[in-house]
Every structure is written in C-alpha cells, then in structure tokens.
Amino acid sequence: MRLRGGTGRQTGDRPEVQDTSGPDTSGPAVELRGVRRRYGRGAGAVHALAGIDLVLPRGTFTAVMGPSGSGKSTFLQCAAGLDRPSAGSVHLGGTEITGMGETRLTELRRSRVGFVFQAFNLLPSLTVEQNVLLPMRLAGQRQDRHRAEAVLAQVGLAGKARRRPGELSGGQQQRVAIARALITAPDVIFADEPTGALDTVTAAEVLGLLRHAVDTLGATVVMVTHDPAAAAWADRVLFLADGALAGALDRGSADRIGARMAALAPRRDSPAGAAV
Template identity: 60%
Template sequence: MFGRRPERVESGGGPRAAVRMEAVRKTYGNGDSAVEALRGIDMQFDYGSFTAVMGPSGSGKSTLLQTAAGLDQPSAGRVLLDGVDLTGKNEVALTELRREKVGFIFQSFNLLPALTIEQNVTLPLKLAGRRVDRNRVADVIRRVGLEQRLKHLPGELSGGQQQRVAIARAVVTEPAVVFADEPTGALDTRTAAEVLDLLRESVMVTGQTIVMVTHDPVAASYADGVVFLIDGQIAGEIRNPTPEAVADRMTHLTALVEQPRRTYGAGQSGKRGYY
C-alpha cells in the first residue's frame, strides 16, 4: 500500500481537517493596482478526502492551492495544516513543515533528470533528514508499477511513467495532504486515466488526502467532490461528480450568483462537506 490510513482526531473524538482555511484573503499589490485573489475563503479538507478545485482563469485556483500548502502566506485569515497554524511562520519553518506534512504533484513532473527513479522517490526523505526505509520505498514504487525501472533515469520513461514516479515521491513521506496541480495536463487520455486511478486508489486504500486543481471535467469526476471558484470566492460545489455535471457547471459558472460559504469535509462536526 502507499501508506497507512491516518488516525488523526480532535480532542473531542471527531475527525480533524488535513487543511483548514479560515476567512482567508490574499491580495497582490497595493492601492489602485491591488488584486484580491482570494476573498474570505472558509473551507476544510478532511483526512482521506479527494477534492477537485475548478474555476475559470483568474478565479483563484492556484492561489488557493499555494496558500493552503504554505507556499504563500495569506493577507488575512489563517491556514491550519495538519492542525498546525501557519500564521507568522518564517520561510525556514514553513519549508520544514512542508517537508513533513505535504506532498506535491505537478503537471511538469519536476523530477531531477540526473537521479534514478529510486533516488527521485527517496529524495524527500533525505531532504527531511529521515531514515530511508527501503522496504517501504520498494512497496511504494511497486504500487505505481515501476519496480522494474528502479535504476532508470526519468528521460528513459514515458510521460505517464514519470508522473507515476512523481506520485510515489509525493506519498513516500506519508504526508497529511498531497496537492496536485493539473497532474494530468501533459498526458494523453488513456495515461491520464491510469494516473487518476492511482490517485483514487491512494485515497480509498490508504486514506490519503488529495487536493487537485484541474480544468478537466473528466479528471474532476475521480474526486469525491468539486469546489468551484469565481473571483476568489466559492461559487458552488458538486458531490459525487460526473464529467457531464462538472462540464455543465463550468459552462454556466460565470452566471452563478454568490452562494454562502461552505466548509468542506466536516465529518462529525455537523457541517456540510466532503468526507
């Protein structure tokens, strides 16, 4: 398996969120040139949930991902990652936190070309100063179907195989959450489906939490739910999405009126959300 199912709970016994965003605002620039990319986002992503984030260009998708992952600080509000408040932490502390609690998957794979597949996968462990469990590394690589390619370089693999390496690298540290930014954008339809199946499996089998930014309704349909953004605000959501429902919502997205803020992944708290 990719890793063990997380067992993180609140002191009261209910599930905690892998990521919680509270009244998060993000503004770039000052004065008349200021652009408000996020406008009071309230949401959370529970452990073991798979959420797709969609919206038109400029809606705030990338800013939401970067802020939730601790890559960028909000202008107001706060972000809690695996229960840790990111407010006021310096870049050194944020870097250490990301190494321990976050995995990343990018459209461009971001593998180091001079390192073998095995070395690319173990790199996050070494950067974090953690012992490399060879049995676990081998198991993770086996789960993505590349056990026969351990000593190959990324340039010797297909695009789909490289993205499988990126998935293995993202989950090998057993992070609280994996952020995926257009993970199938550079892949053909069949290969994209294989990669999405792997992501879905990591949620179903091991309880991994995944937040995925995508423009593809088919990719979004692999998630438990889809969050839609317009102009830095939540503009709706679909649970148990189908490609048709997502495509229809995207087509009419700009006509949606502002809806009440929602909290995603509420679990036993009684609030609406993804589980």
C-alpha cells in the same frame, strides 16, 4: 460559505516537524479560515482570494475548478504553504502554518505535504528510487529503500527503481512523482493539473492511482484542474469564481461538472477584480 465533506479516515502517525506540534490525525487535513490574498496596493490591487472558509476531511479526494483567473493557483499555493495569505489562517493536519517562519514552514512541507505537478519536476540525474526518496533526504529522515520499493510497487513501477526519468514515458514519470508525494505519508497531497501533459488514456491511469491512494492508502488529495473528466474522479468538486467559493458538487459526472463550469464565466463587474 463553509463547506464540509464526509467523515475522513485516519492515516496513522505522520513525521513531526522540529519545534512544531505534531499533526492531529483526528482532525481535518486542511482548514482555511477567512483566507484572503491581495497582490499590490490601492486602486491597482488584485484580490486573488476574497475570503475562503473551507474544511477538507482526511481520506478524501477534492478537485478545485474555476474559470481562468478565478484564484485556483493562489488557493493551492496558500493552502500548501507556498504563499502567505494577506489575511486569515491556514491549518495543515491541525497545525497552523500562517505565521510560521520560513525555515519551519519548509520543514513542514518536506515532511507532511506531498506535491504532484504537471511538469513532473523529477531530477534527471537521479534514479527513480533517488527521486522518490528525495523528500526524506531533504527532511533529514532515514532514507528507507524498502519503503521506496513498496511505494513504487503501489504505483505500478516495480522493477523501475534503477531507471532514470529520461528512460520512462510521461505517464511513468508522473507515477514516480506520485510515489515521491506518498513516501512521507503526508497530511495532504496537492496536485496541480497533474494530467495536463498526458494523453487521455494515461491521464485516466494517473487519476486512478490518486483515487487508489485515497481509497486504499487513506491519503488526502487536493487537485486543481481545468478538466471536468479529471474532476469526476474526486469525491467533491469545489468551484471558485472571482476568488471566492461559488459552490460544490459531490460525486459529479464530467457532464454535470462541465455544465457547472460553463455557468461560471468570469464576471467583469466583480468587485474582487481579476484573480490569479
């Protein structure tokens, strides 16, 4: 199954990774071709991904949903270069990452991929500004404090640069994480249950920021979530079941998304076995 979204928006130049070709800003942000991921061998093998073909255009917001064990986490890890597929290829910003060595792959993730996690993953000993600039520091780039100030203002944290994460609310900490993801103008931002630890009102504020990053800043967001209300903020929702794509829904309401999810109960007789 091959799914394509609407026309993507160009997002300008991206930082290049040493010894790799620069991103193709005219092509898709993410492309998976025949991606499979198997854990273990023989009769006990788990086929977490059973052959994913997918193209995600730039400047779009995609939510990925599925029942527990459908392969959502494995999909995100393979697409983001955090895990290696057993077969197939992954392209980020026009660069194939499947066969990259770990050093080059780490460099690419630092400069061309942004991450937002449920647990925020901020360093408590650093200030807000230092946390935001950390990807640039790790990538060996000049730490642009003016850009950090601008990005913090975009996520509603103007004046908070000198604070420590512990002085902020959960919603404010997630805003810092979004600013950190935006700082390098990445090819794609991967968000893993970004609202899972937030109350309903704060979750809506964070999702509004991700939506704003796509609509106004030209960012590309891929979000794994279990929450139909969160997925309703996306341009397109992709559904996974038993490690395979099981359909898509464009601009769906929370009710329509929830109904589609209810129809995707895990199939015990699936040949793919349990996914993770």
